[in-house]
Amino acid sequence: MKHSNVRKGHMLLSILKEKCPDCGKGAVFKKDDNLLEMPVMHEKCVHCQYVFDREPGYFLGAMYLSYAIAVLACGLVFLLLHYGFPDLPLIYTPVLMGVTIVLIAKKNYKLSRIIYIHLFPW
Numbered sequence: 405m406k407h408s409n410v411r412k413g414h415m416l417l418s419i420l421k422e423k424c425p426d427c428g429k430g431a432v433f434k435k436d437d438n439l440l441e442m443p444v445m446h447e448k449c450v451h452c453q454y455v456f457d458r459e460p461g462y463f464l465g466a467m468y469l470s471y472a473i474a475v476l477a478c479g480l481v482f483l484l485l486h487y488g489f490p491d492l493p494l495i496y497t498p499v500l501m502g503v504t505i506v507l508i509a510k511k512n513y514k515l516s517r518i519i520y521i522h523l524f525p526w
């Protein structure tokens with residue numbers, strides 16, 4: 405396993421800034437202005453030429469992270485509604501969870517892939 409050049413303390417910052425897991429400087433995703441389009445990754449880091457997508461199916465594991473992030477967000481929505489709005493009818497809980505999943509879908513997609521390439525670098 406290749407060791408990342410990004411120091412451990414900077415890994416979280418690199419993940420949050422959506423930067424390369426190897427150098428921490430190049431952007432992983434291309435700039436997108438359209439809110440409704442899915443994010444597109446660069447094939448390589450523009451700074452250090454680190455290849456992000458090494459093989460077909462490499463990001464399959466990122467789906468599990470995406471699921472975990474969605475479950476976490478739904479848990480937070482549930483706690484907020486349960487303790488913040490106890491008189492709210494029960495039907496609002498799954499509806500607002502669904503709305504939350506849709507609203508965070510784009511960020512969830514990016515975050516899950518970036519966390520995955522940081523956890524399992526080549």
Ligand SMILES: [Zn+2]
Pocket residue numbers: 424425426427428429430449450451452453454
């Ligand atoms: Zn890089």
